[in-house]
Amino acid sequence: MPTKLITLPTGNPAQAQALLTQTLQENKVLLIVIGSTNIAVNTADRAARFAGAPDEARWVVRAPVIEDVITILKTIKDPTPLVLDWDDTLLIAVSITDVIRDMIDQDGTLPTLVRLQTAWMKAENNQ
Amino acid sequence: MKKFISLLMLIASAHALHGQFLTLTESDESGKKRTLTEQRQTIDINSKISIDIDRNKITDAFSQQLAHNGSAAIDTLLKTLNLYKTYLEKLSQEIQNYQDLYNEGLASVDVARLDQALKARAAAGLDIAELFSNNERFNQRWEEELTRFSGGTTNDQYRIILRLLSEEIELLQGDLQTKLKEAGVYFQLAAWFTGNGNTTPVHLDGFDDLPPGEYYHFERNKLYLTQAQLDEFKGLQSFFEGMDRSQFFDKIIDAIPGMLNNVINEDSIQAQLNRLISSITNLTTTAQAEKTKVLEQAKQIADGFKLLTLDIKNDIAKYSSGTGTSNASSKMELLQNFMTDVNQVKSQIQTLQDEMKTLVSGIDFQTLGAGVNSIKTDFNSLQSLLKRQATDLVERATEGIQIAIYGRKINTAALEISNQVLKLQLDNIPANSVLDVNYVGKREPGDLLVLKAMLWKGDEKNPIAVETREFVVMNALPHLEMGILYAFAKPVTSNSNFKGGPLVSLLYKFKSHSMPYRNFLDFGIGIHAASFDFNNDDTPEFAGGIVASFLKDYVQFGWGFNFNSNRGYNFVGIRIPIPTSPISLAKLP
Numbered sequence: 001m002p003t004k005l006i007t008l009p010t011g012n013p014a015q016a017q018a019l020l021t022q023t024l025q026e027n028k029v030l031l032i033v034i035g036s037t038n039i040a041v042n043t044a045d046r047a048a049r050f051a052g053a054p055d056e057a058r059w060v061v062r063a064p065v066i067e068d069v070i071t072i073l074k075t076i077k078d079p080t081p082l083v084l085d086w087d088d089t090l091l092i093a094v095s096i097t098d099v100i101r102d103m104i105d106q107d108g109t110l111p112t113l114v115r116l117q118t119a120w121m122k123a124e125n126n127q
Numbered sequence: 128m129k130k131f132i133s134l135l136m137l138i139a140s141a142h143a144l145h146g147q148f149l150t151l152t153e154s155d156e157s158g159k160k161r162t163l164t165e166q167r168q169t170i171d172i173n174s175k176i177s178i179d180i181d182r183n184k185i186t187d188a189f190s191q192q193l194a195h196n197g198s199a200a201i202d203t204l205l206k207t208l209n210l211y212k213t214y215l216e217k218l219s220q221e222i223q224n225y226q227d228l229y230n231e232g233l234a235s236v237d238v239a240r241l242d243q244a245l246k247a248r249a250a251a252g253l254d255i256a257e258l259f260s261n262n263e264r265f266n267q268r269w270e271e272e273l274t275r276f277s278g279g280t281t282n283d284q285y286r287i288i289l290r291l292l293s294e295e296i297e298l299l300q301g302d303l304q305t306k307l308k309e310a311g312v313y314f315q316l317a318a319w320f321t322g323n324g325n326t327t328p329v330h331l332d333g334f335d336d337l338p339p340g341e342y343y344h345f346e347r348n349k350l351y352l353t354q355a356q357l358d359e360f361k362g363l364q365s366f367f368e369g370m371d372r373s374q375f376f377d378k379i380i381d382a383i384p385g386m387l388n389n390v391i392n393e394d395s396i397q398a399q400l401n402r403l404i405s406s407i408t409n410l411t412t413t414a415q416a417e418k419t420k421v422l423e424q425a426k427q428i429a430d431g432f433k434l435l436t437l438d439i440k441n442d443i444a445k446y447s448s449g450t451g452t453s454n455a456s457s458k459m460e461l462l463q464n465f466m467t468d469v470n471q472v473k474s475q476i477q478t479l480q481d482e483m484k485t486l487v488s489g490i491d492f493q494t495l496g497a498g499v500n501s502i503k504t505d506f507n508s509l510q511s512l513l514k515r516q517a518t519d520l521v522e523r524a525t526e527g528i529q530i531a532i533y534g535r536k537i538n539t540a541a542l543e544i545s546n547q548v549l550k551l552q553l554d555n556i557p558a559n560s561v562l563d564v565n566y567v568g569k570r571e572p573g574d575l576l577v578l579k580a581m582l583w584k585g586d587e588k589n590p591i592a593v594e595t596r597e598f599v600v601m602n603a604l605p606h607l608e609m610g611i612l613y614a615f616a617k618p619v620t621s622n623s624n625f626k627g628g629p630l631v632s633l634l635y636k637f638k639s640h641s642m643p644y645r646n647f648l649d650f651g652i653g654i655h656a657a658s659f660d661f662n663n664d665d666t667p668e669f670a671g672g673i674v675a676s677f678l679k680d681y682v683q684f685g686w687g688f689n690f691n692s693n694r695g696y697n698f699v700g701i702r703i704p705i706p707t708s709p710i711s712l713a714k715l716p
Contacts, residue, residue: 027238029245050273052281055233057241096242113273114266117284118256124249126242 004051005044005060013068020072029057029123030094036064039110043091047116057096076100093123101126148580148594150179157604166596169640171603172345172572176562186553188582189312190303192591204303211296218251222285252288265291304553311585313550319542320567322574328545329567333557336547340566348607393436399509400429406502414494424486428479435475442468476517483510564600572601601645605638610680614700616659630657630700632674632683651676661692668692
């Protein structure tokens with residue numbers, strides 16, 4: 001099955017912002033992974049395995065350089081709030097109505113598959 | 128997936144925890160199968176009954192009973208199982224709902240609908256994840272399954288959760304089985320056959336150590352005249368002796384006086400009435416007027432009861448002396464008259480009960496003072512006794528009549544279980560067995576097979592649940608029967624009178640599982656051969672033709688051709704002399 005992982009371009013913030021904005025505007029359930037560490041890259045790849053069929057709503061976005069897209073990220077609704085410090089954030093789960101519903105922070109460990117699955121479910125639950 | 132589907136079926140049956148344990152299917156000689164759903168039913172005399180045992184229902188029945196009787200551990204297990212099953216059902220439903228949406232094409236689906244479907248499915252999944260958040264085994268298994276996941280739809284991922292939950296349910300059911308085993312529960316399935324005046328146990332594979340019975344195949348087609356038929360024709364026996372093949376009618380009629388005598392316990396009721404009247408007479412009270420009123424009403428009730436006992440004695444005398452039987456033109460009419468008498472007795476008892484009720488509700492017990500409470504209690508218990516005995520009388524009478532019409536009915540509660548019937552623990556219960564009627568030995572239509580499934584706990588004397596099924600065997604499939612009677616034929620082209628002569632018929636009997644139909648109507652069509660003397664030369668002439676019969680071949684009619692005198696004829700035949708009273712058709716009480 002083709003991968004449902006979008007890696008935002010580096011070295012071109014405008015392009016990265018445009019792509020992220022466009023993706024957010026589409027009716028998608030997103031896991032947005034932040035960073036370019038091994039953990040971030042592996043997390044994005046593992047999350048993408050559970051994105052389902054090509055025509056389903058789940059997609060994974062990896063933002064290698066947070067500074068390029070932080071302004072866009074901060075516009076995503078976070079009513080709880082779950083994100084307290086973007087620099088400590090590894091992954092956010094965004095619902096189909098563009099609300100942050102789960103967050104995994106960077107603790108130096110690779111999130112388990114069960115944890116990723118839970119993030120997907122919370123994003124879909126949209127509550 | 129199969130495991131998952133079977134668990135879904137378990138959910139569907141989860142609410143019917145006190146339903147039947149047995150699913151019975153009859154296979155007859157023609158190869159037709161019929162599910163047997165009623166507690167008492169007819170089956171063909173040469174058929175086989177497949178027995179499927181629902182072990183889940185048995186486990187549920189045991190669990191419910193033990194939980195009800197205070198087993199906290201089992202109660203907790205049951206509640207947890209029910210919770211798991213609810214979650215399983217919910218997630219399954221949401222997976223299906225999402226699948227329906229997916230099949231429509233997600234691109235064309237409104238985002239609000241999609242959001243709703245995603246939310247409902249995710250909520251169901253999260254509930255399960257939350258439930259097992261501290262369950263290491265569940266989470267480890269989940270991680271393993273996700274590691275093995277090699278791509279598929281999101282529904283496939285949710286189905287992993289379903290599978291894991293199903294595993295947990297199985298584990299819990301295993302725990303439940305262990306607890307039930309510790310509680311000493313066991314299951315028995317036993318069968319009996321009542322025929323030839325005896326009741327004998329019948330072997331069921333997997334459930335007992337009884338030897339298989341003797342093989343006996345009932346000869347369905349009677350292509351010969353029995354000695355009885357020949358004797359009957361020779362003697363032209365009377366309507367009653369000829370019709371009564373089952374002999375149950377005589378037995379029931381003999382039992383009527385005993386039934387009336389024993390069901391109503393006159394002595395007990397009379398003793399209670401006397402005691403009541405004595406208590407009222409000796410009551411010390413200042414409310415003399417009230418006391419007098421109560422005493423008068425009680426004496427009226429006592430007089431009413433005396434009249435009732437007199438009526439019962441008269442009825443007993445009537446049926447004992449045969450007056451009751453001789454006045455009836457048929458045995459059915461007799462049974463109807465008996466039920467009328469029984470209902471009359473019941474109505475009289477009801478009147479006494481009502482009078483007692485009126486008395487109790489009309490008395491101002493307060494004014495009568497101390498000592499009156501016991502009188503009130505005695506009135507109430509006498510009312511209950513009368514009501515019980517009236518119900519018993521009607522039930523026994525109806526039962527007796529059913530025996531006469533449907534065949535045997537035995538006291539299934541009193542059947543003794545052979546010590547060769549195995550006591551099976553829950554995980555040893557076979558899933559199915561077969562009861563082959565051909566191996567119960569010699570049998571006749573009207574004989575009875577009884578199947579009993581029993582759930583026991585420890586050394587308790589009574590089972591905690593019983594399912595009893597009764598089967599009356601009958602010649603249900605189509606078959607041929609030969610009969611003989613005296614026929615009256617009228618040649619079609621002549622003005623001559625009816626000519627009498629013997630007629631032998633070979634009749635095709637239709638398929639029926641209705642005992643009343645087979646016992647009373649039993650239509651047939653076929654061919655006949657007869658011997659008439661149309662030309663009055665005292666030489667029998669050979670004739671043959673077609674015939675139809677009803678009323679169990681007591682009346683036959685048709686058309687034939689006399690080959691010797693070269694003439695056709697119409698005929699009617701009866702197995703009795705022309706009756707002076709009308710033939711009574713079957714009329715059930």
